[in-house]
Amino acid sequence: MPNDLHGEPLLLLLEEILMLHPEGMREYELYRTLADQGTPPFADRNLRDSLDLFQTHFLLFHLLYTLRERLRREGRGDLEIHCLKTVLQPWQGVTDAVPDMLDPLGAYYLNLENMTTTGREDVEAMLAGFWRNFRQQGEREQACRILGLSTQATREEIRQRFRDLAFTHHPDQGGKPERFQEIASAAAILLRS
Numbered sequence: 351m352p353n354d355l356h357g358e359p360l361l362l363l364l365e366e367i368l369m370l371h372p373e374g375m376r377e378y379e380l381y382r383t384l385a386d387q388g389t390p391p392f393a394d395r396n397l398r399d400s401l402d403l404f405q406t407h408f409l410l411f412h413l414l415y416t417l418r419e420r421l422r423r424e425g426r427g428d429l430e431i432h433c434l435k436t437v438l439q440p441w442q443g444v445t446d447a448v449p450d451m452l453d454p455l456g457a458y459y460l461n462l463e464n465m466t467t468t469g470r471e472d473v474e475a476m477l478a479g480f481w482r483n484f485r486q487q488g489e490r491e492q493a494c495r496i497l498g499l500s501t502q503a504t505r506e507e508i509r510q511r512f513r514d515l516a517f518t519h520h521p522d523q524g525g526k527p528e529r530f531q532e533i534a535s536a537a538a539i540l541l542r543s
Contacts, residue, residue, distance in 0.1 A: 361417050363389065365438070374430070374437035381410055404473045407433075408465040415459045431455075493536035505541065512537035 367383055368375065375383075384392040395406045414436060418429035421441070430437045458464055494501050497511050515533045519525035 360389070360413055361420065363387075364413055364417055365421075368429075368436065368438040372438070374435040376435060377407070377410065377433040380436060381406065384410075400473045400477060401470045404468065404476075405465055408459065408468075411459040412462060412465070415456050418456070419460070489539050493539040496532055496536035497540070499540075503540070508537060508540045 363384070364380075367380065371379075381392060381395075385395065387393075391409060392406065396402045397406060411431070414429060414431050418431060421427040421429060421438075425441055425443075427441045428439045430439055491501055494503065497503075497508065497515065499507060499511055503511070512533065516530065516537075517523060519530045519533055521527045521530060
């Protein structure tokens with residue numbers, strides 16, 4: 351990895367690539383473009399390794415936030431930065447954008463120490479947390495469908511809907527045990543969070 355990640359060549363190349371894609375680019379497309387051009391430190395990354403993947407992501411976003419900071423300071427443009435779409439935007443003269451120092455993501459990526467102090471175990475824990483939250487969100491959406499509720503339902507709405515459905519579908523009321531269990535499980539998922 352280069353010592354000078356703020357190096358003029360990398361920032362100019364990144365700006366040039368984004369200028370050639372006015373519709374914006376996803377993070378992976380941007381990475382792939384840099385890697386295909388043989389641009390260090392992106393040329394020889396192993397994205398199957400979780401730590402290497404994290405460091406590659408961090409380096410790219412570090413450069414993007416550095417470029418955004420420079421564009422704003424020089425009054426030449428702005429960057430909308432997101433993993434699904436990064437877009438170079440024209441300078442509007444006055445920006446209502448949050449300064450990077452007040453932007454938690456900007457501050458995080460501008461501080462290279464956040465990359466160097468994050469080890470393999472930290473990355474694995476972040477990934478495990480992401481997948482756990484992803485599964486829980488899917489479970490929550492499914493549970494809301496079972497109960498016929500919006501994903502924005504309050505705890506009280508969930509409790510009331512459970513009571514209504516439980517009364518109707520309880521085996522003692524002639525309901526099917528499988529349906530009652532499905533309702534009870536869905537309510538439990540929604541009320542544990």
